[in-house]
Amino acid sequence: MKLNYYILWVEDDNSWYETTTELFRETVEGHGFNPIIKRKKTLDEVIQELVDDGLKKYDIFLIDFNLRNSADGSSIIDFLREKNIYTDIIFYSSDKQTIIESIKERELEGVYHSDRKEIEDKFEKVFLxxxxxxxxxxxxxxxxxxxxxxxxxxxxxRLQQCTELDIAKAFDIDKFFNEQILEKEQGKCKWLKAEYEKGGITAILPRLDAIRKLELLRGILKKNKEKHQYIPSFIKVNAPYQSEVIDVRNKFAHSKVIINGDGKEFLKAQIGDNHFEFNEESFKEIRINLKKHRDSLMELKECL
Incomplete structure (x- = not known):
């Protein structure tokens, strides 16, 4: 999922790491991304990560320039650039001047420096x-x-999960099939009915559109609110799913790039007589909503 934002953090001070992590999480999540933070404590651990995973997936590196029991930041800079890894790096230290001199000496690009006290602000700027x-x-x-x-x-x-666990029995699926599926799929009635009679609702799930699947899932869950304390919360969070996910996808499918008088690009969509425009702020809101719905569906999986 590209909504994941990967951070490799090299820090050997447990206390400072724990108190600062949440600040970075809030910044990333506030722009609609999911922070995936991997912590290392030494250059050797960074080298091992390179061997195991290549370091290519990371969007940014955060590195304490003065590791107590390892090579210093200069060695890490040299190692990363020797391996042709040009991911943006923020080095931080209480002695910022040392970092500045090291970066200047190596004429490095994509390397930023920060005092520990300024790290939150610097992280947000580089993140953006x-x-x-x-x-x-x-x-x-x-x-x-x-x-x-x-x-x-x-x-x-989640629908497959519901049917396997039998919680779908509390909901009248036959009625839903006849009223919400057959009546709205006139051209496919005979085929759908045959498949449904042969294999039940799971046999036709892949053939249903997103709205029917959503309505079916919500219908089943509303009949099972007492099964788990999270189900009522999910129903509430999921309520605007059609407008925040399905409708957004439909708008993007009908969109085209427009360049305004200032030379800035934005997306414009037209569905019927309605016009929609998307810019950076609306993209941010969309990402936040998509992440919210993904998180809620993941939590629902755990509670069913």
Whole structure:
């Protein structure tokens, strides 16, 4: 999921790491991304991570320039650049001047420095530059279409889960099938009915559109509110799913890139007589909503 934002953090002070982590999480989540933070304590651990995973997935590195029981930041800079890893790096230290001199000596690009006291502000500024490529029009269009498709699959998985656990028995699926599916799929009635009679609702789930799947899942859950304390919360969080996910996907499917008088690009969609425009702020809101619905579907999986 490209909504994941990967951070490799090299820090050997447990106390400072624990107190600062939440600040970075809030920044990343506030822009609609999911922070995935991996902590290392020494250069040797960074080298091992390179061997295991290549370090290519990370969006940013946070590195304490003065590690107590390891090579210093200069050695880490040299190691990363020797391996042709050009991910943006923020080095921080109480002695910021040492970092500045080391960066200047090596004429490095994509390397930032910060005092420990300024790290929250510096992280946010660098973070915003790293997500610029993601926020480009075509990247956002691809991200949103891909993410909404993933959410549709997750809803189908939760429906499969409900039927396997028998909680669907509290809901009249036959009535739903006849009134909400057959009546609205006139051209496919005979085929759908045959498949339903042969294999039940799970046999036709892949053929249902996103709205029918959503309505079916919500219908089942509303009949099972007492099964788990999270189900009522999910129903509430999920209530605007159609407008925040399904409708957004439909708008993007009918959108095109427009350049305004200032040369800035934005997306414009027209559905019927309605016009919709998307810019950086609306992209941010969309990402936050997509993350919210993904998180809620993941939590629902755990409680069913």
């Amino acid at each position: 530059t790293t997500i610029k490529k993601i926020e480009e029009i075509n990247s956002m269009r691809g991200l949103i279409v891909g993410e909404t498709s993933d959410l549709d699959e997750m809803i189908e998985e």
